[in-house]
Amino acid sequence: xxxxxxxxxxxxxxxxxxxxxxSFERPVRLNELVExxxxxxxxxxxxxxTLRSEGMLTYDETKQAYSLGIRLVRLAHxxxxxxxxxxxxxxxxxxxxxxxxxxxHLAQLDNAQVLYVDKRNAQRPVEMFSQAGKVGPxxxxxxxxxxxxxxxxxxxxxxxxxxxxxxxxxxxxxxxxELRDELSNIRTRGxxxxxxxxxxxxxxxxxxxxxxxxxxxxxxxxxxxxxxTSLDQLEALAPKMHQAADAIAETAxxxxxxxxxxxxxxxxx
Amino acid sequence: xxxxxxxxxxxxxxxxxxxxxxSFERPVRLNELVExxxxxxxxxxxxxxTLRSEGMLTYDETKQAYSLGIRLVRLAHxxxxxxxxxxxxxxxxxxxxxxxxxxxHLAQLDNAQVLYVDKRNAQRPVEMFSQAGKVGPxxxxxxxxxxxxxxxxxxxxxxxxxxxxxxxxxxxxxxxxELRDELSNIRTRGxxxxxxxxxxxxxxxxxxxxxxxxxxxxxxxxxxxxxxTSLDQLEALAPKMHQAADAIAETAxxxxxxxxxxxxxxxxx
DNA sequence: CCTAATTGTTTCAAATAGTGAAATGATAGT
DNA sequence: ACTATCATTTCACTATTTGAAACAATTAGG
Numbered sequence: 353x354x355x356x357x358x359x360x361x362x363x364x365x366x367x368x369x370x371x372x373x374x375s376f377e378r379p380v381r382l383n384e385l386v387e388x389x390x391x392x393x394x395x396x397x398x399x400x401x402t403l404r405s406e407g408m409l410t411y412d413e414t415k416q417a418y419s420l421g422i423r424l425v426r427l428a429h430x431x432x433x434x435x436x437x438x439x440x441x442x443x444x445x446x447x448x449x450x451x452x453x454x455x456x457h458l459a460q461l462d463n464a465q466v467l468y469v470d471k472r473n474a475q476r477p478v479e480m481f482s483q484a485g486k487v488g489p490x491x492x493x494x495x496x497x498x499x500x501x502x503x504x505x506x507x508x509x510x511x512x513x514x515x516x517x518x519x520x521x522x523x524x525x526x527x528x529x530e531l532r533d534e535l536s537n538i539r540t541r542g543x544x545x546x547x548x549x550x551x552x553x554x555x556x557x558x559x560x561x562x563x564x565x566x567x568x569x570x571x572x573x574x575x576x577x578x579x580x581t582s583l584d585q586l587e588a589l590a591p592k593m594h595q596a597a598d599a600i601a602e603t604a605x606x607x608x609x610x611x612x613x614x615x616x617x618x619x620x621x
Numbered sequence: 622x623x624x625x626x627x628x629x630x631x632x633x634x635x636x637x638x639x640x641x642x643x644s645f646e647r648p649v650r651l652n653e654l655v656e657x658x659x660x661x662x663x664x665x666x667x668x669x670x671t672l673r674s675e676g677m678l679t680y681d682e683t684k685q686a687y688s689l690g691i692r693l694v695r696l697a698h699x700x701x702x703x704x705x706x707x708x709x710x711x712x713x714x715x716x717x718x719x720x721x722x723x724x725x726h727l728a729q730l731d732n733a734q735v736l737y738v739d740k741r742n743a744q745r746p747v748e749m750f751s752q753a754g755k756v757g758p759x760x761x762x763x764x765x766x767x768x769x770x771x772x773x774x775x776x777x778x779x780x781x782x783x784x785x786x787x788x789x790x791x792x793x794x795x796x797x798x799e800l801r802d803e804l805s806n807i808r809t810r811g812x813x814x815x816x817x818x819x820x821x822x823x824x825x826x827x828x829x830x831x832x833x834x835x836x837x838x839x840x841x842x843x844x845x846x847x848x849x850t851s852l853d854q855l856e857a858l859a860p861k862m863h864q865a866a867d868a869i870a871e872t873a874x875x876x877x878x879x880x881x882x883x884x885x886x887x888x889x890x
Numbered sequence: 891c892c893t894a895a896t897t898g899t900t901t902c903a904a905a906t907a908g909t910g911a912a913a914t915g916a917t918a919g920t
Numbered sequence: 921a922c923t924a925t926c927a928t929t930t931c932a933c934t935a936t937t938t939g940a941a942a943c944a945a946t947t948a949g950g
Binding site (some may be wrong): 361362363364366367374377379399401406407408410411419421422423424425426427428429430431432433434436460462463468470471478485486487552608611 | 630631632633635636640643646647648668671672675676677679688689690691692693696697698699701703704705713730731732736738752754755756845
């Protein structure tokens with residue numbers, strides 16, 4: 353599962369070290385890293401120093417431990433603004449949230465995983481990276497299935513192979529075949545459900561965000577609990593969600609492909 | 622103020638390219654990059670390929686343009702969780718927000734700039750561009766000045782030199798001497814004001830977050846507009862903010878220096 | 891206070907990965 | 921079809937990275 357074994361290039365290597373540090377989800381010491389890293393101590397040490405001096409890692413002197421640095425947060429803000437649907441979708445999500453009043457997620461596919469890029473909580477206001485930035489499995493979440501269903505076969509094939517199937521609940525789809533059947537249903541229905549497939553008691557309805565040419569851009573979902581709501585009740589939200597999804601796609605296309613900008617004027621020193 | 626000129630190491634170089642891409646704040650083409658980059662085309666090209674294949678950049682084929690990739694968002698989520706005050710401060714900010722009802726920011730210093738790591742909106746939201754991950758100047762924002770005021774002289778000196786002083790409004794402090802005087806006042810007063818120094822009509826009161834040993838961890842601020850509130854009214858919030866700042870510092874120290882974890886169990890293949 | 895053990899840091903010749911000027915493709919405009 | 925503009929590849933040259941092992945610093949135990 354490691355994508356970092358054959359790290360030939362230096363940059364690749366550095367990023368794999370970053371990932372390694374991230375995977376600990378707590379400050380980590382050099383020797384701990386050595387044990388799980390394919391690189392020898394000296395190499396790792398120098399790499400950590402470089403990353404640290406670049407602000408990609410922070411170093412806690414008293415504990416002699418490295419964590420991911422806040423320079424990443426800064427970069428991610430730009431990434432989030434540039435490459436995610438979140439900024440364009442924001443007003444639309446706000447409106448949807450107001451109208452529906454349940455927890456809403458906006459997700460995109462990132463490397464066979466679901467990446468949540470925005471969220472509206474039932475009550476609380478905007479939480480940025482608290483939820484945005486989180487990843488989850490594609491095959492057993494509403495947003496994940498909604499996106500998979502509309503992926504071209506070749507891409508779908510790849511993504512399905514990369515899933516590490518795990519039975520989170522009794523309702524989790526256990527085989528690729530089951531999943532494919534489900535995806536087929538989703539395609540005809542137009543949207544997906546999560547019937548407690550990821551977490552017990554949690555259900556959701558998820559609507560893909562598609563361009564006019566049916567390319568998958570992302571998905572939105574409305575989540576609730578079995579104790580509060582039934583799937584039928586959620587289904588009633590489908591039209592509103594469909595409308596929101598279309599609006600997001602529409603806005604995003606205009607935003608990402610604005611009228612040809614004249615870049616005639618070169619900026620000279 | 623490029624910090625990337627003397628990029629000797631490959632990693633350093635790669636990161637400077639990332640920054641370069643980020644600075645455009647829109648998808649950017651190779652040739653545009655060439656014009657502002659110290660590296661020749663071939664080198665840049667290969668670097669972009671590497672970064673792209675690593676998911677740090679996304680590439681829009683139709684426009685032949687690079688943007689920051691969503692892998693950054695994923696990494697940043699961990700960084701935000703690990704290295705920012707935001708997660709620990711969250712409940713405290715929530716409470717403060719509820720009690721005050723104005724826009725609240727939580728910021729930290731990142732490389733001589735102010736980095737906003739969390740935010741609570743006012744009930745009637747003030748239209749302002751500031752979100753988690755956003756950066757701003759340290760010398761003319763409330764949170765910035767609050768932190769600078771309690772920096773040790775050596776560090777302060779460095780940071781002051783790195784500011785690129787710009788007169789955003791008629792109230793912006795224009796010289797290092799003015800700023801130093803202001804910082805001195807802040808030190809005795811215990812907190813900082815922003816008197817429309819960054820944006821016209823926007824004022825704020827900012828409280829530093831200090832450890833018991835007076836090391837600067839960050840700052841919180843309450844923002845309002847001149848049309849709604851006066852500085853005197855904001856000043857009334859100082860005690861509450863002080864309390865919150867102390868609470869955050871307290872919690873953070875406990876959180877960042879937890880009791881020694883046993884890591885005895887090695888994970889073996 | 892000393893010794894042993896652990897972890898962090900530096901060294902240096904060898905190996906490799908990165909460089910960049912210039913040639914080659916690809917594409918859009920006239 | 922011709923030209924201009926940009927992206928991509930080439931290749932001899934160079935500088936950076938490598939990693940085993942020595943060294944230093946810190947911690948734990950007696």
